[in-house]
Amino acid sequence: MTTVLLPTPDGRTEPYALTGAAAFPARGRGAFPRVAYAAAHVVADARALEDPWRQPRIDWEATLRFRHHLWDLGFKVAEAMDTAQRGMGLDWPGAAELIRRVTAEARSTPGADLACGVGTDQLEPGQARSLADVVAAYEAQLEHVEACGGRAILMASRALCRLARGPDDYLAVYDRLIGQARGKVVLHWLGDMFDPALAGYWGSYQVDAAMATVLALIEARADRIEGIKISLLEVEHEVRLRRALPEGVKMFTGDDFNYPGLIAGDGDRHSHALLGIFDAIAPAAAAALEQLGAGDVAAYHRILDPTVALSRKLFEAPTQFYKAGIVFLAWLNGFQDHFRMVGGLESARGILHYAEVFRLADQAGLLADPDRAAARMRHLGALAGIG
Template sequence: MKLVLPNSDGATAPYNLKHTESNAAPEANFSFNRVAYAAAHVVTDPSCNYEPWSGAPAIDWDRTLAFRSYLYGLGFKVAEAMDTAQRGMGVGWQTAAELIRRSIAHARTVPGADLACGAGTDHLDDRRRHGLSDVINAYREQFEVVESAGGRVIMMASRALCAAARSPEDYLNVYDAVISESRNKVVLHWLGEAFDASLARYWGSSDIHAAMATVLEVIRLHPGKIEGIKISLLNAEYERELRAQLPEGVRMYTGDDFNYGDLIAGDSTGISHALLGIFDPIAPVAARALADLARNDIDAYHRTMAPTVALSRELFRAPTQYYKAGVVFLAWLNGHQDHFSMAGGMESARSVLHYAEVFRKADACGVLIRPELAVQRMAAFLSVHAGIGQ
């Protein structure tokens, strides 16, 4: 199979697929020795009448939940209503709350399914400055939605808190007030400014080591209430350093979409579990790699997982917050949905050249699970968006 793809020099050239065998029905019920959360995207319904920039897109609930069933079937847990689901970038809190309720109810119908859900403060108006009490109450409101539905919380980083806080103590006070009232263990979420510039100086300092000291204090103040922490700083050394200081029983969840392969494998300083947006598009390949790791076949793990890193680095390249576009693009190429349309029109956030490179790198690591369909859809995309015929 082949098609014509654009190159960075403005020319086009034939491209021959490296993986031409269908992998549409991979093995199921993989067994892992790492906790692996896949942060999942949402499928919009472009046939409905809605305002794309309103924060309240029409959701195709059947396709959205079917994709979660697909992830569960491969052995993943789901991280629901996170930034991969376009929280704060096309999906507002009211839609996210419905997603959370539906996903928790859906998980009860799937044997072995497990999920945790993002709770933050994104229903507060970013155009206004809010007090710390407003932030606390906003967290409480979203925690209540998750916990009253029977779910566990991932405590998302807060833009409002970052704007309101004047010291590390402000973070300690807010997190203490909210976590003390939580019904279940909480996963903390440290999202770096590469993903959201509004979160610069989170934990009250631009010095990473000072910020680490603050988050470690939050964890130590709440023994038994913290399941783990996801760190998304795209810096492996920072993650290893924080990982080594975590109290016993508190997991490090890598959110490093550049270095996850080595961090999950671990080293003399320990191992990382995973809570990753990249697991959404690479799910079947990552599942096989994690199964190899569980069998202690480290070489097989690296042979399978390492090629996906080049794809991930392309998807998450700066501006990193637009990585969701490539995630949904691959979901469309792989037949998980019938269109490439996103909340907020985010499909327009990346260039045709980017999508062409995503296609190449997805093929290289075996992520195109239905190659013939992927070629057909890529050809149609190039015809419409770049005038490139085949």
């Protein structure tokens, strides 16, 4: 039995006995009954991180290899999104190169599909002085994504949130962008728990008022909108908006706390998925979705429900630092040979957090090679003075 010495919140250490190998295959075996996007992380080039806070360096080979892992399981990739550290270590030039490389890789990979984040993060804080500046930044990124052959996810904009005087400004900006896009777009409503700079998005700090604004936009442009991703971590908000959506417009859950029930649905409507947690739990999520497609709802929940405790730990407040746990699990599972992140973001969580993530990942059957994961956890513990 493999054991690892782990820290406890009261300052002690205790041996933890791993439960055993993961039970999920590395390749998908059937079609999903939902559209399922996994928002993917980037792998830093640890040997080239001379100035990790200001100069991101990407290991392109490992980053592309991880996308193949997600495609092999049957997922679409949500590229260059929040999970890829947009605005938290990955700058726009790095994101633009990521989009170029991954869209090219998808074209040469049978069955691969993706959509790409379009935002305004090339603007320095305070650089945008008008809505015209915001629109121009969005348009430049949209042009790049479409030139690469990608579809657009219109990400929330810090600059727009700062400059907009009310709902009408949001409607004007988004209407213009949707009208220019070559294909249907996905809207992205990211709550301020993920990014405090987005508080008051859609022109109100009240969810009901914000929801009325975004619903007005969707109803006016339903033929040009594939769906909306909502990440407010409240089931009630998502279900209410889901019921109000026009026919043909999808709800993509971004609720990393409550995804099993939202994806399964309530007998009337269900959510599709665009989730950062799918990066970390992809084998289990794929197996669960296959069971849902086969009509075995009990098996779906039996597989996916145990991942929720892990997800809630990864996305605990401050929620925006969840990316550190995502990359930590990729390292434990051998998708990269180090635990460094662009922006130095691995330092955003402490050893107690990582120890609990390790326990919960093991209990959910998500450590592909327990001996390798244990060895790497011991190494991280040793760096924290445990051993």
